[in-house]
Structure formats: C-alpha cells, structure tokens
Amino acid sequence: MALMAIRMGERNEAGIAAVLPLLAERFGPRLQTSQAVRAQHAHTTTYIPAQLPDGVVFPETAAEVREIVAIACAHCVPLIAFGTGSSLEGHINAPHGGISVDMSRMDKVLSVNPGDLDCTVEPGVTREALNTYLRDTGLFFPIDPGANASIGGMASTRASGTNAVRYGTMKDNVLALTAVTAGAKEIRTAHRAKNPRPDMT
Ligand SMILES: Cc1cc2nc3c(=O)[nH]c(=O)nc-3n(C[C@H](O)[C@H](O)[C@H](O)COP(=O)(O)OP(=O)(O)OC[C@H]3O[C@@H](n4cnc5c(N)ncnc54)[C@H](O)[C@@H]3O)c2cc1C
Known part of the structure; x- marks a missing residue:
C-alpha cells in the first residue's frame, strides 16, 4: 500500500482534489459542494468560527458509509460525521477541510422490542422522531439534551x-453499536443482551 505523508494540521489539497470527483461519480447529487450546504454543515451554536468541509455526502446505508471511509482513507482526507449539528463545541468543524458525512438519510427505526425495552435504530434517527415512533408502545427514549x-x-x-439523574446518559442506554472504523471495517461492539459485568466495559 502506498502511503502519503501529510503533516499534522495541514490541508491535504491533493487528497481532497482526488476524493471529490470519486465521491461525485459514486454518489451523484448526494455529494453537495455548494457554499450554502457546506456552511450549513460547519455551523453549530459555538463561539468557534465556522470551518467548512469541502463537500457533504449523504449515505443511506452502512455499506455506503464504508465506501466513503475507504475512499477518504485511501487519500488521507478527514471525514466529519454530521448528525443534526446541535453540538456546542465546534465538533462538526472541518479545521483541515475534508468531507462532512451527513447521516440524516439513515433515519429508520429498524426494530422495537417492547418486552425487552430495547430498539435498534439507524444513526440519523432523532430523539424526537424515536419518541414519536415509540409513543403507542407506552415506552420512551429518556435521554434529552434539549x-x-x-x-x-x-x-x-x-x-x-x-x-440524566434518573435515567443515566447515553453510556447507560446504548447496548451495542455497529461502527465503521477508520480503516473502513464494519464492526459490532456488543449485542442486545445487557452486559452482566458493566465494570468490564
Ligand atoms: C439548547 C441545547 C442544549 C443542550 N444541552 C445538552 C445537555 O444537556 N447535555 C448534552 O450532553 N448535550 C447538550 N447539548 C449538545 C448536543 O445536543 C449534544 O452534543 C448532541 O449529542 C449532539 O447530537 P447531534 O446529532 O446534533 O450531533 P452533531 O452535533 O451533528 O455531532 C456531534 C459529534 O458527533 C459526531 N457524530 C455525529 N453523528 C455521528 C455518527 N453517526 N457516528 C459517529 N460520529 C457522529 C460528529 O462528528 C460530532 O463530532 C445541547 C445543545 C443545545 C443546542
């Protein structure tokens, strides 16, 4: 594997120039590079000035996320996941440019198991959408950051x-994750069963 040397803290202009057409070819209009869309994905309620990504891509499946990560990884280009942009400390800023990965199209509730008090959702589901979905079961998702x-x-x-005082934080409410690593591997962290030894996590 050929590796590029990128100095920490520098924009990888060649990598970004290579990645944008590859993503455009693969995702068509689901890659957006307009100033307005990039600005929207770099703006949170923060004192830190906006730092725009070079493009915004909208995956619809975990396999597509893997493809995006593989393309970016091969060219040493930063990726910044984007949920709804409500974080407060510049989490979604792109200080060295790169690609914002907007998760809003991965917005399905995949399963609800009322008897077990658990559900499986895609990452772009919002907490209000999940609570609307759960309403008829008499259950609710308790984490409420405002x-x-x-x-x-x-x-x-x-x-x-x-x-949080009553129901805990996300740490207490997430049983398992399917995640794509920086090397474009899909991993699963655990199962629906609760860990009998929480001290081991
Ligand atoms: C009025 C207000 C009150 C708030 N109060 C609280 C509070 O009491 N407690 C609290 O904890 N927070 C609070 N927050 C902050 C914010 O709501 C949380 O940080 C929330 O978890 C961010 O979710 P988001 O979907 O908006 O993520 P974003 O802001 O889009 O992203 C946050 C971070 O998560 C990463 N990310 C997003 N999606 C994914 C994904 N699918 N996979 C991997 N990484 C991802 C992003 O890259 C970024 O680093 C508040 C915000 C506001 C506006």
Whole structure:
C-alpha cells in the first residue's frame, strides 16, 4: 500500500482534489459542494468560527458509509460525521477541510422490542422522531439534551441532559453499536443482551 505523508494540521489539497470527483461519480447529487450546504454543515451554536468541509455526502446505508471511509482513507482526507449539528463545541468543524458525512438519510427505526425495552435504530434517527415512533408502545427514549439531536450524534458525544439523574446518559442506554472504523471495517461492539459485568466495559 502506498502511503502519503501529510503533516499534522495541514490541508491535504491533493487528497481532497482526488476524493471529490470519486465521491461525485459514486454518489451523484448526494455529494453537495455548494457554499450554502457546506456552511450549513460547519455551523453549530459555538463561539468557534465556522470551518467548512469541502463537500457533504449523504449515505443511506452502512455499506455506503464504508465506501466513503475507504475512499477518504485511501487519500488521507478527514471525514466529519454530521448528525443534526446541535453540538456546542465546534465538533462538526472541518479545521483541515475534508468531507462532512451527513447521516440524516439513515433515519429508520429498524426494530422495537417492547418486552425487552430495547430498539435498534439507524444513526440519523432523532430523539424526537424515536419518541414519536415509540409513543403507542407506552415506552420512551429518556435521554434529552434539549436539542432534537440524532441518536448517532448523541452516542458520539455520550449525551446527557435533564433526565440524566434518573435515567443515566447515553453510556447507560446504548447496548451495542455497529461502527465503521477508520480503516473502513464494519464492526459490532456488543449485542442486545445487557452486559452482566458493566465494570468490564
Ligand atoms: C439548547 C441545547 C442544549 C443542550 N444541552 C445538552 C445537555 O444537556 N447535555 C448534552 O450532553 N448535550 C447538550 N447539548 C449538545 C448536543 O445536543 C449534544 O452534543 C448532541 O449529542 C449532539 O447530537 P447531534 O446529532 O446534533 O450531533 P452533531 O452535533 O451533528 O455531532 C456531534 C459529534 O458527533 C459526531 N457524530 C455525529 N453523528 C455521528 C455518527 N453517526 N457516528 C459517529 N460520529 C457522529 C460528529 O462528528 C460530532 O463530532 C445541547 C445543545 C443545545 C443546542
């Protein structure tokens, strides 16, 4: 494998120039490079000035996320996942450019198991959408950071909020994740069964 040497803290202009056409060819209009869309994906409620990505891509499946990661990884280009952009400390800024990966199209509730008090969702599902979906079961998802954040963004930031004293934070409510590593491998961290030894996590 040929590797490129990129100095920490520098924009990888050649890599970004290579990745954008590859993503455009693969994702068509699901890659956006307009100033308005890039600005929207670099703006959160923060004192840190916006730092725009070079493009925004909208995957619809975990396999597509893997493809995006593989392309970016091969060219040493940063990726910044984007849930709903409600984080407060510049989490979604792109200080060295790169590609924002907007998870909003991965917004399906895949299964609900009322008897086991668990459900499986895609990362772009927002907490309000999940609670609307669950309403008829008499159950609710208790983590409430105040904003209508995505479950992926909340897991990533280990979100808490007004209900944390009673129901815990995301750490206490996420049983398992399917994640794509920086090397474009899909991994599963655990199962639906609760870990009998939480001290071992
Ligand atoms: C009014 C207000 C009140 C708030 N109160 C609280 C509070 O009480 N407690 C609290 O914890 N937070 C609070 N927040 C912050 C914010 O809501 C949380 O950080 C929330 O978890 C962010 O979710 P998001 O979907 O908006 O993520 P984003 O802002 O889009 O992203 C946050 C981070 O997660 C990463 N990310 C997003 N999606 C994924 C994914 N699928 N996979 C991997 N990484 C991903 C992003 O790259 C980024 O680094 C508040 C925000 C607002 C606006």
